[in-house]
Amino acid sequence: MSFAAPWVLVGLLAAAVPILLHLVHRREPPEQAFPAVQYLEDATREHRRRLRLREWLLLALRTALVVLVVAAAAGPLARRAVPLGRHAASALVLVVDNSASSAAIRDGEPLLDALRRTAGEVLRRATPADRLWLVLADGIPRPGTAAELQSRLDALESTPVRLDLADAIRQGHELIRGSGRAGEVVVVSDAQRSAVNPVSGEAAVVVLRPAGDAPLNRALGALDPGPQPWGAEGGRVRIVVAANDTQAVPVSLQLEGRPARDLLAVPGLASVERLAAPPSGWRVLRATLPPDELRLDDAGATALRVAPPARVSWSPGDTFLDVAFGVLVDAGRVTRGSDVRIGELGPAASIVVPPGDPALISAANRGLAARGVAWRFGTRQPGPATTDSGALLPERIRVAQRVSLEAIGAGADTLATAAGEPWIVRSGDVVLVGSRFDPAWTELPVRAAFVPLLDALVTRAVRGEPALPVAAVGDPLTLPARVTAVAHEAQVVPAEGGAPWRPGAPGVHWLLEGADTVGAVTATIDARESALPRATDAELREAWPGAVVASLDGGADRTFALGGRGDLRPLLLVLALGCLVGESLLAGRRGKAG
Amino acid sequence: MPPAQTRRPAPAANRPDLLSPTEVARLGGLEVTTAGIVDGFLAGQHRSPRRGFSVEFAEHRQYQPGDEPRYVDWKLLARTDRLYVKQFEEETNLRAMLVLDASASMGWRGSDERLAKLDYATRLAAALALVLLRQRDATGLVTFDASVRAITPPRVRSGHWRQLAATLAALQPADRTAAEPALRQVVAALRRRGMVVFLSDLLLDRELTLKALKFLRHRGHDVLVLHIADPAELELGRGDETRFRDPETGRAVTLAPSDWADAYRDTVQGVVRAWGTACRASGMHYALVTTDLPFGEALGRVLAAR
Structure with a gap:
């Protein structure tokens, strides 16, 4: 038991008042001559014991009355609910x-x-x-x-x-x-x-x-358009339906601006549908299931980036770049052109490696600074290193020589690190790499990861990489540094790049850098909500x-x-009332007692 | 010969025998007021309580209403035109002894509006003595507390009442109570059959006193026990806790009257019943007389008991 106002218990000292009054009262009664004391003795001899018992009972009742009232005022709380009452203030x-x-x-x-x-x-x-x-x-x-x-x-x-x-x-x-x-x-x-x-x-x-x-529920578990941006050849969409049965479910798939396509999906198994590429730009891909008891998870949407192949130029005679871009050209991922310059800083998007002669680094840095690039080349770093695993470069690549990359302004992204230090960085449409694409500097040119890395850098990093994270509604994610606003359902809300952000509704949230769309967040209902x-x-x-x-x-x-906990006050007050009634009855019988 | 007097009875409202004892006490001293009480009392009787007239003439006495006409001395009436009755020597066969408790407890009164028990008892004893003496009954007095204070042997001669009255008027309450020695003195004083009137608040050793009284009864005496009590002794009343101290013994009891009123009343009633039962069982008379009872009424009870 505890008390809401324990300090009130000081009032329990008042319980001594009836006892003190009783004692004081008994101590000095007035004296009166009375010859029939003999009768008094006779009268009291028989009844004194009973009356004394009643006196003590009266004293006990009065003391209990004070104790109960004071205790009630202190707000006693029982551990559990108690009879007669409402619950305690809780x-x-x-x-x-x-x-x-x-x-x-x-x-x-x-x-x-x-x-x-x-x-x-x-x-x-x-x-x-x-x-x-x-x-x-x-x-x-x-x-x-x-x-x-x-x-x-x-x-x-x-x-x-x-x-x-x-x-x-x-x-x-x-x-x-x-x-x-x-x-x-x-x-x-x-x-x-x-x-x-x-x-x-x-x-x-x-x-x-x-x-x-x-109730039984079927939900759109996944709607994945695969690697982006899509090229002119289109792409494959993977669809997963979640349900607590295995009956095939019709799914309506619709790419913005195209007629809907229906397919049957078996719950728990991925269904892949190939779609032709729409005109380049940002598109929305939607999938819809037949309605059931929970409508919120019967439809889903995702952002789709459709872009033409990047036009790339590189130094002729660079064997490794020739081979790698040859593969990408053959695959239709890139074409020759001047949109992206590989090796040194060009007038547009560029992927820049450090000059082979250290004496030229200063000139390279002046060029970067003139473009407003937030990075610069630093000094040669001693000793070999190994890259750290990351989204852009999952494999660990040995690096024999590298130049440190130093951030000198805001808007600097680190895309990959070696020995914990920036190795591939980006500032706007310029990507800096800490090592030359040369086996003497790094084994990257001779590794299988080289071609996908170049593809990613060319098609995403320097051309405005479409950040396309998928997140559950309410889950936090960090916005890309260059994002300045987020648009959803024709509503644009300013946002701070690099800061945490939570999608508040399912669907596609466009990430904007000024007026340009630089990515999209596909917000979905948490799959666990569908179970x-x-x-x-x-x-x-x-x-x-x-x-x-x-x-x-x-x-x-x-x-x-x-x-x-239970509020004991009503109970105590009822008990106090009982004491009061008992006291009144006993006191009222005093004259009749004996 | 005293002149014949035909007095009309006083109105009831003015008769001292019917006034409250306190009012009677305000009228004057014991001697004066007692005569008024007795006169009023006798005037209220339809029949004279006198009896025991015998054939041996002793003296004349002024006629009083209630006297039997056959004792009127018609010759004297013819000569003096006044009414006298003849009294005879045998009338004094009754010898009465008043035994009065003058212990400290008798000096108590429960209210200023009432007489102390001793004051009341002395007046009642004086009135009783006067009635008896007027009937030509030899009347004596024994006063006692812890021991016998004074003994006045029974006499019937004129002036004896004044002696008794003076003795009674001089009484002051004191000391504890022991009735048995006084009652023994009565045995010695009443050699022939007579009447013993015992006036006391009976706050004494009941067994011992009853034993002595029964002995008197055994000797052939009429015994009348007058239990003199203040009303406050019969009902405890209300009030807070009080220490009650016995003025005789000094014993004290502390209690709240409110708590004990019923028990006390039961106890007192039990005591009264016990005295009445014990007295009746032994052929004695018992009467409870409270100090707020008019003397005439008290006398009526006494004489009715006779």
């Missing part, structure tokens, strides 16, 4: 799982409506003395009164963001601990098995979940030891009883 974190799965239809209505109703019932049980927070799928705890939180509930909609219930519970416990009160976390959720992760220790959690099985099967009560209790699991219907009655 803290309650109400987690309403309005994640994507809450949009599933249940009994002819969105599951969210049932969650909202139950959450409302929980809030109606709150008292003004309670501290309340509402945590939604976005994970942000919102403090407020029951009325304020109810108004939020009324406006609540399903969101494509995924909610990790374990994280929400941990966060709730932190809030409760910070409040200094006893309390509990009430989770109102469809209790997807995929959202139930263990929480260490005993958890004061009440889980209110729908009864019955989850609707629910955790069993046993699984919930195993994951959250001590949790109370109840149905959405009527489960609100279980709240404010687990972590929120």
